[in-house]
Amino acid sequence: MEKVTVKSEICKGCGLCVEVCPKKIIVFAKETNKKGHIPVLITDESKCIACAFCAMMCPDCALKVEK
Numbered sequence: 001m002e003k004v005t006v007k008s009e010i011c012k013g014c015g016l017c018v019e020v021c022p023k024k025i026i027v028f029a030k031e032t033n034k035k036g037h038i039p040v041l042i043t044d045e046s047k048c049i050a051c052a053f054c055a056m057m058c059p060d061c062a063l064k065v066e067k
Helices: 016-020 053-057
Strands: 003-006 026-028 040-042 063-066
Touching: 003 040, 016 026, 016 053, 053 063
Parallel strands: none
Antiparallel strands: 003 063, 026 040
16 A cells, blocks of 8 residues: 655645646645645545655655555
């Protein structure tokens, strides 16, 4: 089973992962993190295909994809 982990405290909310996700399961959270950024979250991990596009695009390495 695929697993996506978002390190919300280092996510700056750039949105690159949101744009590249082929399943559109990454969205912006409603709350800010401790640094004042709006991080992303995974809406339905069961739909993840572990393509890792999100992790490759993240400039801050805030996403981790495991198979």
